[in-house]
Amino acid sequence: MSPLNRRGWPPGGPPAYDVDQALVSCRGRGFAPGLVFLYEASGLYREAAGVLRAAGDAAGLLALCERRGDARQGGDATLWRDALEHFARLPDGEESAARVRGVLQHVEARALLPPLQVLHILAQNPALRLDLVKGYVSRQLEADNRAMAADVEEAERLEEEVERARLALERLRSEPVVFQSNRDAATGAALELPSVHFMCGHSFNARTLGDDGGGGGAGDEPGCPLCAPEHARTAALVDSNRAWAADKDAFFKQLRAAPDGFAVVTEYLGKGVLNASSVSVDAGGEGR
Numbered sequence: 001m002s003p004l005n006r007r008g009w010p011p012g013g014p015p016a017y018d019v020d021q022a023l024v025s026c027r028g029r030g031f032a033p034g035l036v037f038l039y040e041a042s043g044l045y046r047e048a049a050g051v052l053r054a055a056g057d058a059a060g061l062l063a064l065c066e067r068r069g070d071a072r073q074g075g076d077a078t079l080w081r082d083a084l085e086h087f088a089r090l091p092d093g094e095e096s097a098a099r100v101r102g103v104l105q106h107v108e109a110r111a112l113l114p115p116l117q118v119l120h121i122l123a124q125n126p127a128l129r130l131d132l133v134k135g136y137v138s139r140q141l142e143a144d145n146r147a148m149a150a151d152v153e154e155a156e157r158l159e160e161e162v163e164r165a166r167l168a169l170e171r172l173r174s175e176p177v178v179f180q181s182n183r184d185a186a187t188g189a190a191l192e193l194p195s196v197h198f199m200c201g202h203s204f205n206a207r208t209l210g211d212d213g214g215g216g217g218a219g220d221e222p223g224c225p226l227c228a229p230e231h232a233r234t235a236a237l238v239d240s241n242r243a244w245a246a247d248k249d250a251f252f253k254q255l256r257a258a259p260d261g262f263a264v265v266t267e268y269l270g271k272g273v274l275n276a277s278s279v280s281v282d283a284g285g286e287g288r
Helices: 002-008 019-029 032-041 045-055 058-068 078-089 094-110 115-123 131-174 228-246 248-257 261-270
Strands: 195-197 203-205
Touching: 019 032, 032 045, 032 058, 045 058, 045 078, 058 078, 058 094, 078 094, 078 115, 094 115, 094 131, 115 131
Parallel strands: none
Antiparallel strands: 195 203
16 A cells, blocks of 8 residues: 555655545554555654554654654654653663664754753653763763853953943043054055045045045945945844844744754844844734
C-alpha cells in the first residue's frame, strides 16, 4: 500500500485518492507505514511521530525528526522535544541511553531546545545516568560563560562610546570649536577660502565638495562625505529595525518557530523595536 500511496501522491502535488478514506483503511488494518506516510504528506508530523512511537520504531522516529524537525524549513521543532521525552521515559539500558545521546547531539548542534528544558525532560527519569548529560551540561555552561563575557565586553564598549558622545556634546554646548586642520581631508591639498568644516573634524575646500556642499547629512542637510557611509549604515539599520517592528506576522512566525521564545522577545527588545505601536495584543490577536 505504501508504494501505491507514494505513486498516487507525488511531492508537491495533490493526492489521486481520498486521504481520509486511506487513513481509515490504514487504521483499520493497523498499517503503520501507511499512516506515517499519509500523516507526513498531510503535514501532520506529530501524528506521524506518534504512530512511530506506538510501533516502537526508534529508527523511523529519528529519521522523521531529521526530515521534518527543522522549523526553518517548514517542519516542526517540537518533534525533537517529543522524541527526547519519549526516549528519556524508556527503561534504562544501553539502547535507550544511545537514543537519548543521539537526540541530544542533534538538539545541541542545532540549538533546538533551551538547556533548562532539556534538563527538565531528562530529570523526569531518575534512572538516567549522569554521564548522559555531563558533557552536554559542561558545554552549555562554557557557551553561556563565553556569551556572558562577550556581552560584558560589548556593554563596556557601548558604555565608553556613550560617555565619549556625552563629553563631546558637553564640549559643543560649552566650548567654542576650533578647526585646526589645514589640509583638505579628501585630497590632502592645502585649505583655501572658501572652505567647509564639519563638526566631526574633517575639513574640505569648497570646490572639493561641489555645489551641494557635502553629501552625508540627514535628509537634504549637507554632511561630511567621509563620514557618510557610516551614517548611511546607521540610518539603514534604524530603518530596518522600524520595518522589522512593523511586521507583526514575521515576529509571531519567528516566535512560534523558535525553540526558545523568550530569546526572540529579548532580541526584539534589545533592538528597541518591540513596543506598544509595533506589536499589540488584542482580544483576538495571536499574542494571547
